[in-house]
Amino acid sequence: MLRSARTKKRDPEGRMPLAEHLRELRERLAKAVLAILVVTVAAAFSYKEIIDFFTRPVLDSVGCPTTFADLAKRTSDTTCARITVNGLLAPFTLALKVSLTAGVVLASPVWLYQLWAFVAPGLHERERKYAYAFVGAGVPLFLGGAFFAYKVLPRTARVLIGFTPHGVDNLLPLDDLLDLVTRMVVVFGLSFEMPLLLVMLNLTGVLSGRRMLGRWRGTVVGITVFSAVATPSTDPLTMLALAAPIWALYFAAVVFSLLGDRRKARRAAPVTG
Template sequence: MSGPSLRRRRRRPRDPEATMTLVAHLTELRNRVAKALLALALGTVAGFLWYDHGLLTFLSEPYCSLPADLRFQGDENCRLVVLDVFGGVLLRLKIGLIAGAVLSSPFWLWQLWAFITPGLKRNEKRYAVTFVAVSTLLFSLGAVLAYVTLYKGLELLLQLAGDEVAFQLTAPDYLGFVISLLVAFGLSFELPLIAVALNLVGVLSHAALARSRRWIFFLTIVFAAFVTPTQDPFTMLAMALPMVLLFELAIQIARVVDKRRARRDAIEHFHGLSDDEASPLDATPTPLDAAPTPPDRLLAGDAAPADGPGARSR
């Protein structure tokens, strides 16, 4: 036989029910994780190279934009301080790893969804690409909002030390603070999306969300107070207010989804009735004495008169 025909015979037939053994699941998981780690490694290399070409300047800009009296007076070039020999290398690796995780997030999120998707229904698979795109967008919006509010938060915190104090921040402390703030805002904006996902799979209903609306808003403010690294009211409100709006949007989306689901279930139940099964529209028939026959129908002979069946023999 020729080479192509042998390859065609050796190829395994597709399983129409998408059933896999445990070994096959573990093999697929290993391959997905390997691809995700490869994408993370390439993103880390890109972040490591990007460190000296604008990334460090971008992260240091909120601190360098502060008034000069809040920074160390001898630091005219606004340089961050490193106090140990290996601090610079470890700092660059840390920033490169985080930047690589963000840059490669669409790819490793897709690998995660590709592993989960075979276990989902066909109508649930359609949401995979949408959720990856929306989650990436929400994380980016949260990080951008954190970066915009970072200047005001830093200025407020540094002013609390008094007029006689000038700050010269170390690079690990400052950059760790900035990254933690960006990640906290980005992940917080994902919580309303999780509520929508739970509603789409039928775990969380609109009625439950609507009943818990006040508690959700209250816990959102408490969550923002604990999660924000600055702990100042300005940054807390900057996180809490958009989250409240996103949760309200999630509740409205759940309302629309539940209405469509109820309408679809009613239609499927009606069309799924057998020929011997009564329609739900006829489940409560009207009594005869409550619905008398009109006189015109009696004259036309469409119904029997009240004196009994013997009158039909006219």
């Protein structure tokens, strides 16, 4: 009795015919897209709450007063921002954009798993173990960087709004604000992954801890320049708010790599009787 290609046992090293590869890729892409669509539809019913979650810190920081008590406190030198939406179709397109973004982000565990399940069979056992560690540590680091950006955003908004002439209200398009928030969250999140990448390079034997330590000055300067470019404001405190955690994570990666190299050296040392 013939068995279908789907039930055939795979090669121990993960090899399979090209047609089977393409079939599996199609199925995993379909599952990933379906998960994104389901979450996108669910997020569409709460897109206003999602927008409020991201814009509330900025409004609390630089938003124009809306109550009589707040208006009484406002002086002629007070600068504030009013969030606006331009155009008849803008609210609808904004709802689609926010819902789709939420779908991609919230469904990431599903499509990341599908990507991993497609790639994993072709990896060796050691590579697979490192990949598990990378994913397990990478997600909390990315979320930590994203949360850090969310907390830094109000101060960044105050600095940027300070360039507005006195007595003039700043009209801030909602789509521009969401783009700024998204960019900061992604940049902060990815920047927190850099030390993890160094650790993985060390574990695979590509980069030694001593070499990382020898280049710490250039790395610190590079992180500082990157932070200055990545943060949208010219405020040095905002730049340092991004640079300082990456410095700390970098030196933690150096210490981890040095200790790991020392353990490898002890294991490789010949045993003398």
